[in-house]
Amino acid sequence: MTEYFSDAIVRFLHQQEIDYVSFNPGASFRGVHDSLVHEGHAEIAPEIVMACHEEIAVAIAHGYYKASSRHMAVFTHANVGLLHATMAIFNAWCDRIPLFVLGGNGPLDADQRRPWIDWIHTSQHIESVVKDYVKWCDQPTSQRATMESLYRAFKLMDTPMRAPVFVAMDFELQEQPLAADVRLLPRSAARPTTLPPLDxxxxxxxxxxxxxxxxxxxxxxxxxxxxxxxxxxxxxxxxxxxxxxxxxxxxxxxxxxxxxxxxxxxxxxxxxxxxxxxxxxxxxxxxxxxxxxxxxxxxxxxxxxxxxxxxxxxxxxxxxxxxxxxxxxxxxxxxxxxxxxxxxxxxxxxxxxxxxxxxxxxxxxxxxAAAHATARAGWACDAEQAKAAPVIQVSAAVAEIHRAVRDEPWVLANTGSVTIDGWVKRLWPLERPLSYLGLNGGGGLGYGPGASVGAALAHRDTGRLCIDLQADGDFLYTPSALWTLGAYDLPLLVIVMNNRLYLNSTQHAARIADARGRDVGRSRIATGFDANPVDFVAMARAYNVHALPRVESIEQVAPTVRAAIARIKECGKPVLVEILME
The missing domain is CATH 3.40.50.1220 (TPP-binding domain)
Structure with a gap:
């Protein structure tokens, strides 16, 4: 039976103990795609986690690594796929996350290109799109060179300081029969170089x-x-x-x-x-x-x-x-x-x-210790007082969510925004390693949904409750992550903190207006969603993700979150809760 070079790539992924690959499908890596789904590779091929957008695919691998310290591979389609993925790769670069990104390209040999599509989806030096915010990248042009690049990339991404890498896989090379002189190196060839301790x-x-x-x-x-x-x-x-x-x-x-x-x-x-x-x-x-x-x-x-x-x-x-x-x-x-x-x-x-x-x-x-205790008592008091406000406040919501989940073995996959994150750090007992996974690294919106899917994937068999405190503006960049969440029945509690605006942008607009002596009340123009509010409950249900009725009072927060947890425990599937807040 003929073995193809793409089969060797799958064997490499198996050798490096990669259990999952994430991608939005693309013809430029159809050779590897075929090798992943080939029945003869059922025992060794990583499981595919399909995403509806490359930014989501990369974020899934980002969140998976932060939750598990294990790698996924990410495949991107030539040109357009990699361009879609760039923001998420930049987030991972700033967050110092080692991502193994492989991109289709070509055929580089122009004589092998199909009319139109292969021409517009082939790049000279495709890695130049991301070369300034990956640790290493390459566009090898032979089977042996590609295999060497895979080992080098894997080694370098895990060598401190860790960061993403990118290797282009030529369309034609993937589909060639495996050359007789191409073989896997020992697994140890990809082990990272380590730093010494302080002498x-x-x-x-x-x-x-x-x-x-x-x-x-x-x-x-x-x-x-x-x-x-x-x-x-x-x-x-x-x-x-x-x-x-x-x-x-x-x-x-x-x-x-x-x-x-x-x-x-x-x-x-x-x-x-x-x-x-x-x-x-x-x-x-x-x-x-x-x-x-x-x-x-x-x-x-x-x-x-x-x-x-x-x-x-x-x-x-x-x-x-x-x-x-x-x-x-x-x-x-x-x-x-x-x-x-x-x-x-x-x-x-x-x-x-x-x-x-x-x-x-x-x-x-x-x-x-006295200063620490005084501060925490003050924050708890502030959150308690905020519960009396007519509209749900961030601090009050964060406190009530914790009250509902405090007896669960929770993992905070995402905290949505600097504001939400700040109150989480003031009010939640972040004590267990890897129970809090941090923000997005690069300040690029669209991270939260995909990264939380990745964290839920890492924990789907651990019994831990993965929680995504999801800012509404961030969610609207990559809402189709809900498709992946529902398709793979990943037990994630998504709590949409919906203030119907881009808070950071609104605050900047207010500051500049105030500094210029202008009407601060106009700061919500083109920074909020008041004119056309989004129904996140309906959105979730459209993707076959269970959603509870929207929460609009502070008294409803804890009971609704508890009901969502009960549903996740019963069905092992995701649930979305939307909280309307200020």
Whole structure:
């Protein structure tokens, strides 16, 4: 029986333990598509998760990886498919997610092209569309070169700092019989290069600095990508009495821990004399949240800043997501988990048990814990008072949703917007690694529905309740993700937080009008949906997703969410709840 090169690509995916591939079908990868559905490959082919748009397909893989730390493959159709996928790939780039994106192209040999369609769907250097926001890309032109590129791409995307990769698969090559000299390499060929830990001398020096500092702060951002870091980070903070400021791109440190000063540290931490930044992308915003910076970006109070991680190992020449450049006292490329381990070994020594140090640590811990407790009590009070408003407020809705789900093993797949996300971090106990998956990375709308589908796919057999706190504006970019959700019966609780506007745009419009002395009341023009409101309940039902009646009072929130959970438990299928709010 003839074996084709596309069959070898499927065997590669199986070798690398890829269980799912996501795509919107396209003729430029029809060879691989045939190999995926070929009955002879039933035991090895990844399961197909079909999407109605490439942006959704990429977001599904994005959310799946964040929920499981496992890879999906994404296929994109030549030209038009990749162009549709670009926003989602950019989100993954900014979010530092390793995505394995394979794109059809060609035939590059013009003599092999069909009239019209193959010509408009073939590109010279198709990878140029995404080359500035993927870690590596290639357009190989032979079977052997393509196989090598697959291994190289897989290896590089997982080597810190992680990010998406893209490899083009020539239409004609896919459909050729497999050449005799083309074979798979050992699976280990795709293993990533690893970063070393902080060396012993550097770990000893930094541990001593942390011990001797009057107000040391640990600033964290992407360390929680590796779930193993969370508990050692807690242990280290407690042992040293560190104030922790979590930038929140991942669950790095429990929001309920008494040393977590992420949203309350401004005044209390302004005298910090040592900041250790662990895998922090936006150092300027992180430091600026509690320290005054001088015109050069250094702490005005002279605090020492030490940066550890891999963020400097990945920059784009096109996108400025590397943020403002700051001079720091020391910057070290090192693995976060093994670095925390190395520091922990140092602080176990006798010099960290002196009466003077322990007294200073305990006094500092008491002061930090009091500020943390006061802030959380204040936020809870604010949310409670907001329940009296005539229209449902974000804080009140977030509190009531948690009241309904608090006894469930929940996973927050998406928190929709900066506003919703902020209240979640104030009111929900984000404590378990991978129970909070963060926002979209690139600020590109359309992420939430697909990413939540991917997270639900990762958890469909775990018994955990996946929740998508879905902003309405974001939803309207990629609503056909509901088709995939319904088609695969993925148990996801979608809660549409419907304020009938693009809140961020409305706020900007109001600010500029106010600054110019103009009518702030006109800020909703072309930023809201008041003139033509969307019925998300009807939309869900059109895609065969069960939806409960719209919630329009705060008293209905918790009971409706509980009813949705009961339905998911009973049927193992998705449910949508729409909350009309301010």
């Amino acid at each position: 012993q001398a550097a770990a000893a020096e930094l541990a001593a600095q942390l011990r001797d500092a009057q107000l040391p702060v640990l600033l964290v951002d992407f360390a929680g990508q590796d779930a193993r870091t969370v508990q050692p980070l807690i242990d280290l903070a407690e042992r040293l009495g560190l104030a922790v400021v979590d930038r929140g791109n991942r669950l790095n440190f429990p929001t309920t821990h008494e040393l977590n000063l992420s949203l309350v540290g401004g005044e209390l931490l302004r005298d910090a004399d040592l900041v250790v930044a662990l895998e922090v992308q936006d150092l300027a915003s992180g430091l600026g949240s509690f320290l005054e910076l001088d015109e050069d970006g250094r702490p005005a109070n002279g605090a020492t800043v030490v940066v550890i991680g891999s963020t400097d190992l990945l920059t784009s020449k096109w996108a400025a997501d590397y943020q403002r450049f700051l001079p720091v006292d020391r910057s070290v490329a090192a693995d976060p988990f093994t670095t925390i381990t190395a520091l922990s070994e140092q602080v176990a020594q006798e010099s960290f048990s002196t009466a003077e140090f322990l007294a200073r640590r305990d006094a500092r811990t008491k002061r930090l």
